[in-house]
Amino acid sequence: MTTTQRPSGRAFDALRTVSLEPGFAKYAEGSCLVRFGDTHVLCTASVDERVPPFMRNSGLGWVTAEYGMLPRSTATRTDREAARGRQSGRTQEIQRLIGRALRAITDRKALGEIQIKIDCDVLQADGGTRTAAITGSYVALHLAFQHLIRVKAIKTLPLIDSVAAVSCGLYQGTPVLDLDYAEDSNAQADANFVLTGSGGIVEIQGTAEERPFSEPQFLELLRLARQGIAELTALQKAAVGG
Numbered sequence: 001m002t003t004t005q006r007p008s009g010r011a012f013d014a015l016r017t018v019s020l021e022p023g024f025a026k027y028a029e030g031s032c033l034v035r036f037g038d039t040h041v042l043c044t045a046s047v048d049e050r051v052p053p054f055m056r057n058s059g060l061g062w063v064t065a066e067y068g069m070l071p072r073s074t075a076t077r078t079d080r081e082a083a084r085g086r087q088s089g090r091t092q093e094i095q096r097l098i099g100r101a102l103r104a105i106t107d108r109k110a111l112g113e114i115q116i117k118i119d120c121d122v123l124q125a126d127g128g129t130r131t132a133a134i135t136g137s138y139v140a141l142h143l144a145f146q147h148l149i150r151v152k153a154i155k156t157l158p159l160i161d162s163v164a165a166v167s168c169g170l171y172q173g174t175p176v177l178d179l180d181y182a183e184d185s186n187a188q189a190d191a192n193f194v195l196t197g198s199g200g201i202v203e204i205q206g207t208a209e210e211r212p213f214s215e216p217q218f219l220e221l222l223r224l225a226r227q228g229i230a231e232l233t234a235l236q237k238a239a240v241g242g
Contacts, residue, residue, distance in 0.1 A: 004174035007182040008037070015166070015178045015228050020139055020239040030144030032239065034136030037180055038126035043136035045144035047153075048115040061111030061158065063141065065098035065118040067091055067133060073125045094130045095120070097203065101134045101163050101194045102141055104202045110158035116144055127181035131165035131192055135232050138163050142240040162197035164232040168221040170213060177224040189213040193225035197233040 004012060016037030025031035030045035051062045068091060071077045081087050098120060118140060120133040142162075148154045169176060169190035171183045184190055191206035206218065 004172045004176070006171065006176060008180060012174055012176045013224055013227060015231055016180060018135075018232065018235060020136060020235050022139055022143055022239045028140070028144075029147040030140040030142065032136040032139035032143070034132050034139070036126075036128050036132040036135075036178065038124060039128050039132050039180075040122075040124040041129060041132045041136055042119075042121045042123055043133060043140040044119045045137070045140040046117045046119070047144060047148065048117055049113075051113045051115045055113065055115075057113075059113065060108040061106070061113060062108065062115045063099060063102045063106050063118065064115065065095045065102065065120060065137065067095040067098060067120045067122075067130075069122040069125060069129070073122045094133070097130060097194070097205075098134055098137055101165065101202050102137060105138075105159055105161040105163045105196055106141075107158040107160050110154065110156055111145075112154060114148065114153065116141060125181070127179055127184040128167045131167050131178075131194075134163065134165035134194060135236070139236055139239045142236075146240070161200065162233055162236055163194065163202060164197070164229050164236060165192060165194040166225055166228040166232065167192050168224045168228070170217060170221075175217060175220040175224055177228050189217070189221075191218075191221055191225075193222065193229070195225065195229045197229075197236075199226065 019035045021033040024033040025044045028044035029047045032043045118137045122129045167179045169179045169187040188210045189208045194202040
């Protein structure tokens, strides 16, 4: 049993308060406002009947993502990347991660030559924006697929599984679940786990901040991640209607 006191007062294996609000954006075919504590991300899914040129005549669909942080999503204002004329390397890395995660659980043949564009806009950041974005984006994508079925653009739900993400790390030497900013900025190690609802591994991003961490410590982080993903998967199922 851990004696580490987390800044939030949470137990070492407790998620922040998580909520998924489907249908938040009026005009998007699928949308979800996801909250992981004080991290809030608006995820929208837009249907495009044209796939990228490299996918044309392949019979396969495509899912891609864009990610951005609003100027006052953090304690100090940051310029919009559009004003700078280019995206940061961090932004590009995160949006590619989101796209990979969603494509991993999409039956692209069943989707046909339709493209879904996911937009993730960080309204407020307190750590874990990429994990929140992936978790909310799955809900938005699922709702967009339901829309396509209703308008008879596709016949079946083109999903082979669900996907969610959560961070885990070593805080004061103790493995903890779902790091907020206070923990993430002081962690000895942190990792982002992208897992499917059935337990498959899509991607793991792990980094030691001070000293290397051990395999047993990593396995404990993975165990905590699986526990957290199970809770998130249940919330996702409720958000999309079971």
